[in-house]
Amino acid sequence: MDTKRKYITKKRFWAGTLLAQFLLFFIASKIGPALEFFAQFFDFQKGIHQKIFAVVSYSVGDAVYILLGIALIILLIGIVNKNTRNSSLLKLLVLLNILYFAYQIFWGMLYFQEPIIDKLPENEITLEETEVLTIKYLDLSRKARLSVEEDNKGVFKLNNITHVQTEILSRQERLPAFLEPTKPSNINSFKPSLFRGVMSYSGILGYYNPFTAEAQYNPELPATYLPFTLAHESAHQMGYAREQEANFIAFLLGKESTNPELRYSTYYFVLKSLLNSLAEKNPHFVRQVISNYSPGMKRDRAAEKKFVQDHAGIIENFFGITNDLFLKSNRQDGSITYSYFVDLMVRFERNPRSTP
Ligand SMILES: [Zn+2]
Missing domain, CATH: 1.10.439 (Penicillin Amidohydrolase; domain 1)
Incomplete structure (x- = not known):
């Protein structure tokens, strides 16, 4: 008792x-x-x-x-x-x-912490400027695609993942001052996930572990996803917790990179996000942009779709999630709208040098 x-x-x-x-x-x-x-x-x-x-x-x-x-x-x-x-x-x-x-x-x-959007100029984002940016990122993607390597099926192949990681860490030092970025640790703590098989089926690309500060990624992902995912997880390691803000930081890390693989992966992510945000408002425009993908980009897109299709069945049956990656960028937050990222990116792009 x-x-x-x-x-x-x-x-x-x-x-x-x-x-x-x-x-x-x-x-x-x-x-x-x-x-x-x-x-x-x-x-x-x-x-x-x-x-x-x-x-x-x-x-x-x-x-x-x-x-x-x-x-x-x-x-x-x-x-x-x-x-x-x-x-x-x-x-x-x-x-x-x-x-x-x-x-x-x-x-x-x-x-x-204070949202990044509060540090950027306000003003409504127009359909027109989103479309202009989409064309810009289509061009950038097409150009960047020319300087990456391909596998025997003509699909973008990641040549050296360690180079991409090193480049991301060095880019962390150059984030714009208005973000008041934290001091980067400059330590490579990217880890392939032990749960990679499950991740491929769940649509999870990567995740940050708060208890060990490691950045896990799924090494089985198509190469188009990988560099940007690493940059995204590295943004978490810098202390940017919100998903879409981590995407925005990853965009800043990747957009002027001297590493062609990181640059292409970043441009391609931005392009997909923009197209996704336009899918309902102007489907005709979206179809037109996709038809203007370079042949290499079309093969990459097909490879992404195949990856999703190959891994879709179980998840759909279990959770009732339709995994149409036609445009969905398929980040950790799955079907949640990407507009906050697009919002941040479009506002930043208005005046990237003197922002805010
Ligand atoms: Zn994340």
Whole structure:
């Protein structure tokens, strides 16, 4: 009886602590100096984490997730069993407290930083300027496509992924000043995901691990996706948490790159995003632009479609997601609208040199 009471007291304590955490982080998310502190803490933390985990060639974060999954299953079995229910429930509560705390201080609070859109000129975006930009990025893509290598089927082939990674890291130092970018760590902590097979079927291209500051990517992706995905994940490593803002940073990292593979992947992503944003408003224009893809780009597009088709069945059956990658850029957020990225990009493109 005594031990039972002890468990009840302890469980109450940890449940209360979790609630207190929710409340405290919620309040902190409304306070400017607190957010400033978390941004600085992130810089400090990622430097240490990347230094430690970059030494290991595989994804330590993925290994941590696997161990956590196993621990969770063991605890759930323990909770079902009457004899171990109390102690398992207590352990689960402690684990949740630790994970939630670590997640918030390492990453979660970054979602409350000032949005990039507030640092760019306002004004409505017109259909016309979006179309002009689309033509510009069609041309840029066609040109960039000429300087990348092809496999024996004539599809864009990534020649050296390490070069792309090094280039992304060096580009991080040159982000425009109005973004007040954080200090890049200059540590290569890109890791091929241990869950690559699952990723191909889920449409996930990459993900950032908040606990280890590693950037995971799916090495099985078509080459058109890979360099831009790496740049996107590297933006997360710099502390840009929001998905579409990470795309915007990746766009800045890639657009003037001297690495043709990164440049082509970036232009092609921008082109697809623009076309996607126009798909409903001007489908005729979209079809016309696609018909003007260079032969190489058409082969790349077919390869992307094939990749999606080959991996679509299971996901569609499981989640009812239609994976028509006709235009969808197929980022982590899947079918969510891309307009925030297009918004950022179009506004930036209005006056890229003197922005804002
Ligand atoms: Zn992301």
